[in-house]
Amino acid sequence: MDRATILIVDDEISNIEIINAALEDSYEICFATSGEEAIKLARTVLPDLILLDVLMPGMDGYEVCRTLKDDRLLADVPIIFTTGLDGLDAEARGLSLGAIDYVTKPIAPRLLSARVRNHIELKRLRDQLAEMAVTDSLTGLSNRRRLQQTLDAETARLARSGDWLSVIMIDIDFFKLFNDTYGHPVGDRCIAMVASVLNRAVRRASDLTARYGGEEFACVLPEAELDAAMAVARDIQAQVRSLGIPHTASAISSYVTVSVGVATARCLPGMAPELWIKQADHQLYLSKSAGRDRVVGGIFDTASAAG
Structure with missing residues (x-):
């Protein structure tokens, strides 16, 4: 100890x-x-x-x-x-x-x-x-409560220096169809395997991986600019593909894939931590709209939203 x-x-x-x-x-x-x-x-x-x-x-x-x-x-x-x-x-x-x-x-x-x-x-x-209280029992990742705590702490810390913060949102493509085809126990194993990918791809001690809910995951990357966060996101995408989990009901692949959204910004005093989740979720929406099984990301401007 x-x-x-x-x-x-x-x-x-x-x-x-x-x-x-x-x-x-x-x-x-x-x-x-x-x-x-x-x-x-x-x-x-x-x-x-x-x-x-x-x-x-x-x-x-x-x-x-x-x-x-x-x-x-x-x-x-x-x-x-x-x-x-x-x-x-x-x-x-x-x-x-x-x-x-x-x-x-x-x-x-x-x-x-x-x-x-x-x-x-x-x-x-x-x-x-x-x-x-802040650990997801199925995956061992942090849960949504810990995610919020980490965002609160990191936005407050990084705002003192105006440093970068990136958030990644991940969604398993066509997961409802996966559950309908293979059953919920196999679905749980799929979620656990994707969670193991996040643990391998997100390596820094300061980073956080969390199960956001259902088949959605999130990563918090303090002091990571967009290029670094996009590299992590693409690694997650590639590693999930390499798992080779069959998904015959998917409309885009014979195997399980993920859609990924990345949001990056400098932290400023008075910024709402939830803004990073909102922006990453928007990027995830764009990833799904563009056909799924892809990474979409961008830098958003926090200056106009600062209190």
């Missing part, structure tokens, strides 16, 4: 050293000495838990916590406040902002270690349940 990553945020290096000594044997440790630095680092390393000092110059711990909880990438990261403040009001304020625990200074290493261990285990259990 990979070691969890803990982000320590404190403007006093001596406090960071004490906490690091208590946790370094069990976790990967990174640290920041200001609120602004903590937010930037958190967005880069995506820690499993944050130990956050309350009293810091400039941006204090409460403001950092509020900013992190407003960030879709970091909202679910558990935060434990560490502070010399003593009193129910300070603790209640921290918990009301979304922190899960409160540890007072001076730090008791054994107590801190136990609390961190418990919260990391709880997070892993929550992550496992969340993974089950």
Whole structure:
């Protein structure tokens, strides 16, 4: 099992050293000495838990916590406040902002270690349940809920740099006729085999493959320009052909084929993530209208749609 990553945020290096000594044997440790630095680092390393000092110059711990909880990438990261403040009001304020625990200074290493261990285990259990909730049981791909979560997160992340995002929509051609001819169990096996193609064709760790519904699939390709996305789409098309799944009821081939639509654009602040699905679905419609078993794609202009 990979070691969890803990982000320590404190403007006093001596406090960071004490906490690091208590946790370094069990976790990967990174640290920041200001609120602004903590937010930037958190967005880069995506820690499993944050130990956050309350009293810091400039941006204090409460403001950092509020900013992190407003960030879709970091909202679910558990935060434990560490502070010399003593009193129910300070603790209640921290918990009301979304922190899960409160540890007072001076730090008791054994107590801190136990609390961190418990919260990391709880997070892993929550992550496992969340993974089950966003996985399609037939194919093992992500489901539509995970697709939406990924689009939300990636459009927000990429909008900060104005980078590219591509979405691919895939539909198995004449699948209703396939089910009518061969039966639903064979149809399920066909869907699972096409899903395996997506896993082979979409290789980057940052990419996502999902079953969109029925015989439709979707891929999210962050930082992929149109040419790169089209290459992936054509690879999917070719690999599905090479499966050689018989489809005698198809109007275009003796074997199972797919129609593919690709939509690419630069992410801008305020863009609705659903726009990429809408545009990719439109390209898929054009692919079907042109005769199926083909890839159609294009770049769409997001500037006029930005909020």
